Amino acid sequence: MGTTRFVAPGFSETIRLQAAQRQGRTLLAIALEHGIPILFNCEAGGCGACIVHVESGDRGVDLELTFEEEFLLRAMGKLEDGLEANAVDGQRRFRLACQYVVGNEDIIVDFTNELGGA
Numbered sequence: 001m002g003t004t005r006f007v008a009p010g011f012s013e014t015i016r017l018q019a020a021q022r023q024g025r026t027l028l029a030i031a032l033e034h035g036i037p038i039l040f041n042c043e044a045g046g047c048g049a050c051i052v053h054v055e056s057g058d059r060g061v062d063l064e065l066t067f068e069e070e071f072l073l074r075a076m077g078k079l080e081d082g083l084e085a086n087a088v089d090g091q092r093r094f095r096l097a098c099q100y101v102v103g104n105e106d107i108i109v110d111f112t113n114e115l116g117g118a
């Protein structure tokens, strides 16, 4: 079982799903299914509306970015020098909720709903 905790100012909700319920699904899909108010638009990695910070638990964060995610994060200045520059403090990383495919990791997803300013 993996835990996803969604946080924003004045908001916190923890979702626990079995591996089969999480595997292969995006953060955005899980958020929408549970009424988490993450902004989104294109759902294809093209607009940046769904940018979030992802902080890992003890099993780490999936570092694989889709082509669209890497391109857009770089264009937004959130991924200037490779993956390590994406780490705010070694644990938190900018990601696009519509591109982050959830595995078994425990994560905290900080969404501020500020386009480009997560």
Ligand code: FES
Pocket (backbone or CB within 6 Å): 039, 040, 041, 042, 043, 044, 045, 046, 047, 048, 049, 050, 051, 096, 097, 098, 099
């Ligand atoms: S909804 Fe457009 S990049 Fe995620």
